[in-house]
Amino acid sequence: MTPGAGGVDPVPIFAALGDRTRLALLSRLADGEPRSIAALSSGGPLTRQAITKHLRVLEEAGLVASLRVGRESRFAARRETVDQARAYLDGVSAQWDDALARLKAHVED
Amino acid sequence: MTPGAGGVDPVPIFAALGDRTRLALLSRLADGEPRSIAALSSGGPLTRQAITKHLRVLEEAGLVASLRVGRESRFAARRETVDQARAYLDGVSAQWDDALARLKAHVED
DNA sequence: CATGACGGCAACCTCCTGGTTGCCTATTGA
DNA sequence: TCAATAGGCAACCAGGAGGTTGCCGTCATG
Numbered sequence: 001m002t003p004g005a006g007g008v009d010p011v012p013i014f015a016a017l018g019d020r021t022r023l024a025l026l027s028r029l030a031d032g033e034p035r036s037i038a039a040l041s042s043g044g045p046l047t048r049q050a051i052t053k054h055l056r057v058l059e060e061a062g063l064v065a066s067l068r069v070g071r072e073s074r075f076a077a078r079r080e081t082v083d084q085a086r087a088y089l090d091g092v093s094a095q096w097d098d099a100l101a102r103l104k105a106h107v108e109d
Numbered sequence: 110m111t112p113g114a115g116g117v118d119p120v121p122i123f124a125a126l127g128d129r130t131r132l133a134l135l136s137r138l139a140d141g142e143p144r145s146i147a148a149l150s151s152g153g154p155l156t157r158q159a160i161t162k163h164l165r166v167l168e169e170a171g172l173v174a175s176l177r178v179g180r181e182s183r184f185a186a187r188r189e190t191v192d193q194a195r196a197y198l199d200g201v202s203a204q205w206d207d208a209l210a211r212l213k214a215h216v217e218d
Numbered sequence: 219c220a221t222g223a224c225g226g227c228a229a230c231c232t233c234c235t236g237g238t239t240g241c242c243t244a245t246t247g248a
Numbered sequence: 249t250c251a252a253t254a255g256g257c258a259a260c261c262a263g264g265a266g267g268t269t270g271c272c273g274t275c276a277t278g
Contacts, residue, residue: 011129018124019236030201031208038254048255050237057235071245071254082201089195092139096188099140128266147224157225159267166265180224180275 010088013081016061021046022054026063026077034067034074119197122190125170130155131163135172135186143176143183 016022025040041051055075058064062081066073126132134149150160164184167173171190175182 011127011132013127014123014132015127018120018122018127020120021236023120023123027201027204030204032205033208036254046236047238049239052255053236068255073255077201077205079202079205082198086195086198086202089191089198092136092186092191093188093195095136095139096141096186099142130266145224155266156268158269161225162266182225 008084010085012061013063013085016057016063017085019054019057021050022058025051025054026058026082029064029075029077030082032076032079034076036072036074038072040075117193119194121170122172122194125166125172126194128163128166130159131167134160134163135167135191138173138184138186139191141185141188143185145181145183147181149184 017026028040029035037048037052037055040055041048044051055064055066059066059075062084063078064075065078066075068074126135137149138144146157146161146164149164150157153160164173164175168175168184171193172187173184174187175184177183
């Protein structure tokens, strides 16, 4: 968990992203428009229940937020969490750069 | 899989990242230095076999590359694949921006 | 050359995950 | 008011993931 070290645990985020169905759901929600469970499960081959479970996983990872409105619950993507995942990967890359920089400095001293 | 659309399948990459042990391994390897399986499994509580399995998962996701050297196989992180994951998340964020931009344009027309 | 370190292979176990089905509650609206 | 729609809850199931142990091949070296 070394890189970034920004409090947030990236593991559940990546785990949530590591499933095709969930990644597709997030992608559909990534325009910011909240959608109901029924809307999200219609069309696809999966049961409403399966979609619900995936949405809960995304929600617990913070990638999505739900809001109950009348008899339906609308889900929308949370950009913040996506950015945290990006930041973590940035940290990993930065580690590389630092190592290279140190190596270079050492060679040039 | 919509965002980025750059050929590479991001799902196995995120799935590989979505495990604490593997994320820690990648983090240790992210300085570019290749390390042997024995080196990577010494210290931690896990068996060499467990570490090996995790390394194979990382390798199949393209996050790591192995090179046999004498009697040991050395693993090193592959920056390229980390960047592909980042690029995917960039694509997700971009979808947001586009939607907002379209909305704004629509309001202002 | 014989011994120890490195690692692959396979069997096995347990628990979690993705998915289904059935049923029940609540809200909507004709 | 009552039927239809949206969704929650729980049980259940198959398969995969993470991990262990045991054993065997290979390379290095005292």
